[in-house]
Amino acid sequence: MPLRPISKSRPRLPGGDVANTAPPGPFFQGHSPPFPTCTWWVGFAAPPNQDAIAAGPFPYMSSCGDDGLAFGLPRKRDCDGVSVHQPAQLDWVASFREHRAGRTDRRAVVWDEQSVTVEYFSPPRTSLMTSFLVPGAPYMTFRYTNATPIFRCLESRIVSINGTAMCEGQTVHVSEPKITVVTENGVYLLYSLGMRLGVVASTFEIVATGPITGVLRIAFLAQPTHERALDASARSYPTGVCTEYEFQGDIGSMLFKWDVVGPTNTFIHLSWPHHRKALVSPQYLGADALSYLTIKGWMIPVRGTTWRLAYDLPLMDFHPPRRADGSCLPAIIRGLEYEVAALEDPPEPGDFYFWGGALAAKARLALIAEHVGRLDLVSRVVDYLAQSINHWMDTSYTRVQVAYETNWGAIINREGASNVHVDFGNGFMNDHLFHYGYILAAASTVARFRSDWLDETNGLASNREFLEWFVRDIANPSKEDPYFPIARHRDFFAGHSWASGIANGAGDRDQESLSEAINGAYGVLLYATVTRNSELRDFARLLIATEQAAGIYWHLNPHASPSDLDEPYPEPELRSLVTIGNVMQWQAGAWLFWGSQKAQIAAIQVLPVIPVNELYYRSPWVADMLRYVQSELDDPSVGDEWKSVIYLALSNVDPHRAMQLSLQLTSWGSGNTYTNQLHFIATRHNPSGRPIMPMERVLDLNGTFSLQASDGRWISSRSNRPELVADARSSSQAAGFSIGFAPGGVTIRHATTGQYVTADISGEHALSAARERVAAWEVFKLVPHPNHQPTSYAIVAGSNKQHVRICEDGRLLPNAPPAEAAIFTLGSAPAHKNPIGRFYMQHSGDATFLRVDDAGGKLLAAARTLGEADVFVWHGDAMSFQCERTRQFVTASPDGNWPLCAARDVAFAWEHVWVDQAEECAMEMTIRTLVNERFVVVDQDGTLVNSQEAPKLASRFAFVLA
Template sequence: MANNNITTYGFSFALIICMSAFSLIPETTSSSSSPFQFPPTQSTILPEPSSFFSPNLLSTPLPTNSFFQNFALNNGDKPEYFHPYSINSSSSSLSLSYPSLSSTSAFISQTFAPDLTIYASQTSTNIDAANSSRRVISGFTDLSVTLDFPSSNLRFFLARGSPYVTCNVSSPTAVSVSTIHAILESYSSNSNTKFIVQLNNNQTWVLYTSSPSNLTRSSPSTLTFDGYSGTIRIALVPGSDPKYESILDRFSYAYPVSGEAVFTKSFTLEYKWVKYGQGDLLMLAHPLHLQILSNANATVLDDFMYKSIDGDLVGVVGDSWELRSHNVSVTWHSIEGVKQGSYPEIVSALRHDVEVLSSTPITTASSYFYGKLVARAARLALIAEEVDCLDVVPAIKKYLMDAIEPWLDGTFSGNGFLYDPKWGGLLTKQGSTDRGADFGFGVYNDHHYHLGYFVYGISVLAKIDPAWGIKYKAQAYSLAADFINLGNQSNSNYPKLRCFDMYTLHSWAGGLTEFGDGRNQESTSEAVNAYYSAALMGLAYGDTNLFDSGSMLTALEIQAAQMWWHVREGDTLYEEAFTKENRIVGVSWANKRDSGLWFAPPEAKEMRLGIQLLPISPITEILFSDDGFAKEIVEWALPSLSREGVEEGWKGFVYALQGIYDKDGALEKIRSLTGFDDGNSLTNLLWWIHSRILGSQ
């Protein structure tokens, strides 16, 4: 199969309903009306947002994993990456960097250096003294954030993928532009509305003003607009060819002040920017954008590009983009099914796993590990349906009820869910007082991972017991809305898409934690599982909106994983040294690609493979739909299994991926395993291998 491609199966929602053997629950309650809130809590560890956001924003749920999160944490002075610039700000200035890129066999990183810093040389005297030193976030959308410097009369419109940084100066102010580099030359056009600045690091910057002005050298490293009001736009000229500067000139008049990303129809996402000024809007698209961009409303400038850790950023003209992901078939069971001749082996393992399940209570109180055990049991129920072993389903149903209900009704003594009104989201009881509990869930780390497992289990239980599903629907939707709320005004308890980044088109997991390298995500497969599980919830409750949105987010997360985490031999997206040594990224950051994991070193290749594969479910065959790449990554990881102390659970994931291209060999190895990951089972691995075998028999 082609690289970076998702197999399209072409099932519609209606066809799935007809073909699947599940109980469809009539939608008796709107998912967005009177949304359920778990008991409120006042966390003792969450940061205070009022220091960073303007007062009008504090009454609505705030982002906890956004592209500008560093601007609202601690001192607010760590940079964030906006494509193509990294941007940092203090209380009185904003710095931008066209980051340099470095690469080794272990990591790739972008380094921030304040190439240009913009600030007011004089401050306004007509500002409330109590707020005079504050830089505030005065507005944000899916694709932009607005920063105000009240004492300086400066407002910055920062848009994702804009080749310009735009500053509005509200009243006559001395505005300075300084640099850490030497200024070799600065000069203006005849109209005094365009200014060229050449630095000794081989960078050339161009500054545009909305009205004539004078830019003078006020010090060896500082240029100043004296008494200026209006708009200033700043852009790096990305190459020496005169065409680059000419393109920047042509599109310098129109600038974005906000940008929304809207799901307009199945598997279609539309970017809509609000622009000021005259002419067409020039923005930049990363490689995944270009893969799915429909050119109906946008024109690609193939010869205009900036470098980026995410691949070349290419110019696109148009204030509305239509992005069409691949269609992904979200189903309860394997897409092609299991051949009846394979039933006995799976059923034998299934009966044993259910017997152990029924006699082994859950002892962990961790929301992550507890959720994995819930989802593991739910997999057994669906496999039982697929191999016609329905007599074990009642035992699984009881297990799921006993495990899930205490988290939904607040009777679980070891932990549970609470609602945080300060930022707008769910916390765990343990996490509300301990940053380290539940892997930082209490500071909004990993929400889609943990809740995705619970949503999966709830969806399966609602499928096999519709009455139970109706009883707990409000709580079920609350768990899902925490990470997949689409921003409907009637659901004001949660921010829009807590983890999913509408520009990079994948999720981040870092939460309210400040990182110099920006946001990060380790396990793409668990992110896929979250949105896949939400789509299954849509199936269980007959909710086409939830099904459609979950399906599309699943598709986008998969395509992003295949683009930026899956590293194929001979790929040119990353530098050769990194590509040669790595078949998969461990942790992807906004400004770094790391071969290590949070919990393991780079040489633990089986763990790196496993954390980007688990949990194994029907959606896995779409995430790893490229047989050739499966062979590459398994052959890369297999030698690491000879290390001392490698756990059986991680071996199981390597063998599972081997089953895509070497089914018999993988089956033999799986039969010899003596242990499994806590979210996996022998039943699940046998189901996986035998559903692969069907396709070749």
């Protein structure tokens, strides 16, 4: 049944209307937008030349040139161990003598979800050649009207016509309803329907003897045995196809109904492997009767003018269909609390893709909180999402603006209208389904918890309308929508989407991530769910199910027989790679435009990890994929962001193993979170009933400690030298480090400076307490050492998975294998004795009190009475003190060559001091400046200098309550 339009409203967007710099050429003359932008044939219309080689109509490929329609059947196939290639092979140009070979003398007559009808004409349209380009047709079909047909041979010569050999300079006259043309590149059969075609043939051209009005069909004869089937079906040809949808509960069907001219009982159409997995009651003619090997496998004929393809529709939307395993709940909730608390200011969008992906990952936190019963955590996430999305909808916000592109009919990043590099070509309709799926998922999450948010307005439109335009951009189901094409990226016959739009002349169709294409439809599903649009919900579920079914072209079966016609790639060496990174119109291979690691290629076919994709992570592929990428999963230089999603795919097969591996990770990338990692695994099928979370001792350290190396040295770090160094002679000189939970490990924070310890990825630089906030490089794992006491640990840097060692100069470097790791004992943290309150300070050596010199603020041990002394205000844990009279904080120099002075309005690193009891007398104190870890002594002139390394040489002071 035809689906109704979601809406017919004209987009009213913050960026207004904009026309991109690639308007359609005269191919669409006589029509007005919206136009298709991602179909297999859009290269016929895209500038600059409108002559790109199109991805069809398979089994053929074609190109609309000025001099005619070029076509051919690709036959040269090879596999280089990474990709299989079957490049376009254009054997013929079809035209007619009356055509003047002008770019404006061809046009699209009509198109549907699968096919396009192209007309070449001679002004004033007295002679016509109309070609019905219908994917799956075994023939190329041309209808001539008062025109003299010409077929010009490309890249080869004609060898014979109906058995008569051709010689250079010779012509052959033939008048038959069927002409067999043998060229150097193969055999073609030319059929004239309802008439005898008279032609004059030379070595490079076949020309009709005069104008005709009638239909010619031409087919490549791959095998002599195929001729019988081609002869029998030649009189029935399709002019187009109607794609319909039916829904019965959780079964969705697509119906392909071809508009057929001629006897319907002899009509055949070619099927691809994905068709044959979904066809209901098909009547196959058989591969022996007719078949063609294409880039996506064998095409085999099916009898009948109507196909029904049935799919199980996904049942879940926001949540997985199972509760989280109880053993995982404490860890999930702890991670959830941490990651929600760690949300910073909502990001201001600067692009579509990266912003949308990161926002969708945060949206999962709200949904997980709902799923595990922590509704108290939802509102903070929803506030975060709403504030960020509201920037995007704000008419005054200019960093990125959403606009309606008027040349073709699309929602785009306004800046991208004139720059193909913005947002991966978004302004030229590349990747919209990738971008908008993330954004719709995040926005739908806000609407799930705040239904009134949909009715809020930015002055131009409500949030509901705003999101609806994005839905229509990628998932419009109806021809009646006046502003958007039907399901922009979907190729309904190919069974999947093409991510590429009209950039660069709309050249090769391609798609890397099938899972991100699924996510595009998933975003639509969530929007349909919160807006209670049941028809759109079913359409979104069907888009998801059909895209998932196309996984056979990305998820390979290395165990399949090369003779299995329902496997897309016969080449064993290709199928041994397990995962395709990019499917294009003429090649498919284990490679990406941007990366070459096996883990990247596998992960891009997994992410983002969303509830509906559990049906997509099929067990056989997951098992084979894990074996193929294992060497990189064991390699610490391969990023955790790729490993994390691979382990989530593994959880569909073995959640226990996936959880063990996931607990070794320290980062998850911008599109995933620690909480989502645990939650997805915890909601997998677990028929054994065993706890999914490992029961062995979980390291749960919280508190402040000193670190002591196995040779007895303690670890220090100070504000002017934040690097961690094993150089302290006593625990009192050691730095205190607060160890706290972080997803995937722990954080180590300097107890005095408040800075987090970080480790660079290269391992060339020392650990350093130098970061205000925690990111991936500030996460560590403390690994208990089996041969040492219970409080002894090796430290592993999350940044590069390397163990920490102590080099000769005492610096802690994250570049050691496990066998060379340093062992550290956690001890009691040194506790300062910094007082709180107002005190006089007395130098124990000569009983003088401290005062502040009026000239320069220097501290002097020179006052003989309290009346001459200054009062100092001490701030306890703030590690600072100031002169009450001048209100200036006491500061020290890093080199220890200058006296202490009360000369700072605010206390920073140079103003931090450490007070401790003197060993020989509990009533006397030593003062250590943290800027250089030196002790304060009273010099001969009475000034205080931070110059002594040993506490026994430090001056002693008594604190007298003021």
